[in-house]
Amino acid sequence: MYADKKFPSEEIADPTRMNVYFISGLGADQRVFSKLQLSGEYKVNYIKWIDPLKNETLKHYAKRLVCQIDTTRPFHLVGLSFGGIVAAELASLVHPRQIIIISSTSTGVPVSGFYQKLIRFLLLHPLAAPVLKSPNFLVYRYFGANTPALKKLLKGVLEDTDGRFLKWALIRLSSWKRLTKPENLYHIHGSADRLIALKLVQPDVVVEGAGHLMVYDRASEISDLLNNRLGTSAED
Numbered sequence: 001m002y003a004d005k006k007f008p009s010e011e012i013a014d015p016t017r018m019n020v021y022f023i024s025g026l027g028a029d030q031r032v033f034s035k036l037q038l039s040g041e042y043k044v045n046y047i048k049w050i051d052p053l054k055n056e057t058l059k060h061y062a063k064r065l066v067c068q069i070d071t072t073r074p075f076h077l078v079g080l081s082f083g084g085i086v087a088a089e090l091a092s093l094v095h096p097r098q099i100i101i102i103s104s105t106s107t108g109v110p111v112s113g114f115y116q117k118l119i120r121f122l123l124l125h126p127l128a129a130p131v132l133k134s135p136n137f138l139v140y141r142y143f144g145a146n147t148p149a150l151k152k153l154l155k156g157v158l159e160d161t162d163g164r165f166l167k168w169a170l171i172r173l174s175s176w177k178r179l180t181k182p183e184n185l186y187h188i189h190g191s192a193d194r195l196i197a198l199k200l201v202q203p204d205v206v207v208e209g210a211g212h213l214m215v216y217d218r219a220s221e222i223s224d225l226l227n228n229r230l231g232t233s234a235e236d
Contacts, residue, residue: 020045026081069094075097080102103196134158
């Protein structure tokens, strides 16, 4: 899937800078991070999504992503939305210096058995993927896409997202059972996030009035938070 996609803006390896690996949301690529501005002391890398295997667990999927990370020297992980969940699973395998999650959750959000079965039923319906991939009022509302730029970004991301991956990821997200917050994890969340409501999570910092796509439309603030946090970690 996205692991084979090439991006002209990708940088060449630089051993003099600290690696920071970004993991995007549900099947999205690095476009969602395009407005972020990290300090020049960091080397930005983007983890590419790969096709999930049949009935693959999150932990096994994360294990197959490890080959995209240089584990021979210290690094950071930054995960957005579903990417934050994958980052939490990766942490126990590769031990990053720290994990920063944005618009995500560090533990499984409580979902009743009834709703888990309902979500699975809806997602297994043959028409589920086309509906989920079609931009509409509800999709824009829950993602916080309230400007032409955000709607264009979300529309492009949804169109490029593999339907099978989307269904697999949503099922895994709804049944994620992690109970404890990983060590060295820092959570940034928007107060107006409708996709992952603030009341369901316990972030370290809240960005007032920001929605689920704040990494794009509030990029200046998120960049400052990232640079400050990464700098603090480097001094520890």
